[in-house]
Amino acid sequence: MRTQTASNLYQRARAVLPGGVTANARTNPALGEPFYVSRSEGPFVYDLDGRRVIDLCMSNGATLLGHGHPAVVAAVRRAADLGFACAYDGEAQVALAERLVEQIPCFELVRFTTSGTEATFYVVRIARAYTGRTKVLKFEGQFHGFNDPLAFSFWPLPEEGGPADAPIARPETAGLPANAERDVVVAPFNDSAAFRRALDRVGDELAAVIMEPISYDVGAILPDPAFLKLVRDETARRGIVLIFDEVLSGYRTGPDCAQGYLGVTPDLSTLGKAIGGGVPLSVFGGRRELMSVVSPLGSAIHTGTYNAHLIPILAAHAFLDTIGRDGFYDHLLGIHQRLYAGLRQAFAEAGLPVRLQGVGARFGMYFGLDPAVEVTRYRQAARFDREMMNRFCREMHVRGVYVNPAWHHGLSAMHGDSEVDRIVEAAAESAQAISAANG
Ligand SMILES: Cc1ncc(COP(=O)(O)O)c(C=O)c1O
The missing domain is CATH 3.90.1150.10 (Aspartate Aminotransferase, domain 1)
Structure with a gap:
């Protein structure tokens, strides 16, 4: 209207x-x-x-x-009353990390950022730093934000995506670095044979496989259990980091997110959207060994003035309190x-x-x-x-x-x-x- x-x-x-x-x-x-x-x-x-x-x-x-939501509004007001100084840590940040490590299956160490795009940027950096490899495999029809290494094949028209069982990496934006597509491999979701072929071709060069565990960015497509098992088993066997991008799937099915719902634990995961209760917060985390490449434990940098800002941190506590109610x-x-x-x-x-x-x-x-x-x-x-x-x-x-x-x-x-x-x-x-x- x-x-x-x-x-x-x-x-x-x-x-x-x-x-x-x-x-x-x-x-x-x-x-x-x-x-x-x-x-x-x-x-x-x-x-x-x-x-x-x-x-x-x-x-x-x-x-x-x-x-x-009243609980989130109260949290935002509390942050304002506390002066919401940013670029400092406090009790609320540590307590939120503790709650998430307790709740999300793959989290042993976590960090906070603001947008989903930042979270997926950092998990790719961590996977590359950990493995010493560069390439990332993503699935056609899945979205991980617009950062350069992942800005391929979100929603190509079928006639623009190449063969269905061997899709091309189709850039989704102008302005990518020259030859950026060399570092990305695109595979069809839910196609075990095509996934196997992709790994046989480039498995040794892959730092990570990143996926939306439930393909909500094309509606709502569940992973076939055999396909998901293959992805988990083969990435583990070949030393490839498996990343679940739960920016959208997080909290849609329950408090342990899609990884709990599907019963498959990735190596790294992101959260975004719902966790902030409507204010900007994203999270990334995973196995201690992998997250230990993050500075100052390792040399992969993650920092930012607004990381773990008090407003979204208190809002996330309110979110978790609310979803935890009977x-x-x-x-x-x-x-x-x-x-x-x-x-x-x-x-x-x-x-x-x-x-x-x-x-x-x-x-x-x-x-x-x-x-x-x-x-x-x-x-x-x-x-x-x-x-x-x-x-x-x-x-x-x-x-x-x-x-x-x-x-x-x-x-x-x-x-x-x-x-x-x-x-x-x-x-x-x-x-x-x-x-x-x-x-
Ligand atoms: C699965 C997934 N990852 C990442 C993003 C990017 O998040 P943001 O828009 O907060 O940068 C989105 C956003 O829709 C998403 O659905």
């Missing part, structure tokens, strides 16, 4: 911001202009004219607790299951072909794909109907629900049954409208 207020702001924004946005992902191909938000509260965001909209984006997954995950996972069932029924009744897949508290909607066929590979997912998705986002927006035209969506702990009912009702009407227009 376009408004004059939003259009006016977009016009001002274009004069001073490239493309009128502060981040690429804030362009909105469905609405034709950014979705501007004046404030947020619990499951809701408010547009510039004060219209209340139910949020299904939830800060791309960062506000898993809900917008402005019934937290029962509610969070319960409302998601209710939403998934409702959306599937809405699409089916309208005769709209949409495959919905959800794992825990995040899900993908593959418009135009057969609802009955599980999406297990990126190349399947990539064939979704973008125009149908954009249309759905527009229809939902008119009905007071914000759906980001992106791969993944989710509720928060502050969504309840009434919001789920409202979303499902809006989806049913939207799906009917699209079906009717398609004839």
Whole structure:
């Protein structure tokens, strides 16, 4: 729903911001202009004219607790009362590290940074420092932020990605160092034979295999257990560091994250988004032996003025306190299951072909794909109907629900049954409208 207020702001924004946005992902191909938000509260965001909209984006997954969760707000206020001096350590930082080491299977030593992009940057540096090798294998259709060694093959169109079982490393941005693709190997997720072939070819040169353990950046694709076991066994056997990038998967399935849920422990892992309760925090950590290359124990540098800033550190304590309360995950996972069932029924009744897949508290909607066929590979997912998705986002927006035209969506702990009912009702009407227009 376009408004004059939003259009006016977009016009001002274009004069001073490239493309009128502060981040690429804030362009909105469905609405034709950014979705501007004046404030947020619990499951809701408010547009510039004060219209209340139910949020299904939830800060791309960062506000898993809900917008402005009272525990997080209190933590931020406490940090302000304490003066939030940064570039100093204190009790809160050490205590947070202790809690994470206790909770996350692979963590023996951890460090804090601000964004997911920084966390994945550092784990690659650590793997390289530890192994003395340079190359990194990543999976097509997985996203790890925009740092140079990993800025390849996030979401190539199938015709641009090379053969499905031997994808090329396709740069996702201009401005990479010359020959950067020499240091990256791209393999298809969930394809054991292709993974074996890649290792036979370059296994001796690989510092790391980095993966989203659950492929949420293309909706919600679970790893095939045999594939995941192969990845874990072969990386261990060949001395390759296995990294789980849990910036998005962290806390979607439970307090021990995807590695606990899947029962597979990587060597290093990242966390981001949810852990900060909506303020910027990321974490990386792993086995003591590996993390011991980090300075001052070793010579891989990790430092930064804003690392472990008191605001996100106290917010993360509030986050962990909140998810540790009895019934937290029962509610969070319960409302998601209710939403998934409702959306599937809405699409089916309208005769709209949409495959919905959800794992825990995040899900993908593959418009135009057969609802009955599980999406297990990126190349399947990539064939979704973008125009149908954009249309759905527009229809939902008119009905007071914000759906980001992106791969993944989710509720928060502050969504309840009434919001789920409202979303499902809006989806049913939207799906009917699209079906009717398609004839
Ligand atoms: C799996 C994963 N890794 C890394 C990142 C980058 O995180 P940030 O946007 O905080 O830099 C993202 C962001 O969406 C992500 O989903």
